[in-house]
Amino acid sequence: MSELLSVSALCLMLSLFLGLLRVLRGPGAGDRMLATQLIGTAGVGVLLVMSLSLNQPALIDVALILALLAALATAAFTGRQRESSDD
């Protein structure tokens, strides 16, 4: 079971890495924000898997906070873009 959890954490990190390649390539700001969304969902997955494999229940709370903050980042980004296009 613990091998499965370690392998799945590695798979999730591989998928985070693919998201970072998209940040590198761009081309627009919206494409880069999509990677933030990926980091939100895959990061929550990594934290939950780690909480079971390391037997640390506190990591579940960390995952909850990360899930909430990932949405705030996107909302702040689109708000700023709209302000700058109004000027």
Next chain:
Amino acid sequence: MIDAISTLLIVSGLGFYLAGSIGLLRLPDLYSRLHALTKADNLGLGLLIAGLALHAQELLIALKLVLIWLAVLAASAASAHLIAQQARCRETQS
């Protein structure tokens, strides 16, 4: 038995995660990337959480995991709409 079911759920969840990331990398424009990422990743997280919840010692922890999934669903639906709206706004302006 429970181990087999949860292994199946976790592995299929990982498959959806990888499919979403490959879609983010390979698809041609912003809207199709949004479509690949948002749906596939949330389904992947749902399956992963279902697999992990089978191993939770208490009912409370399993409920918390489901709560996290619902929070991520709401958050990523909202941010997918915001990103698409903003991209469309820019397109109509230029």
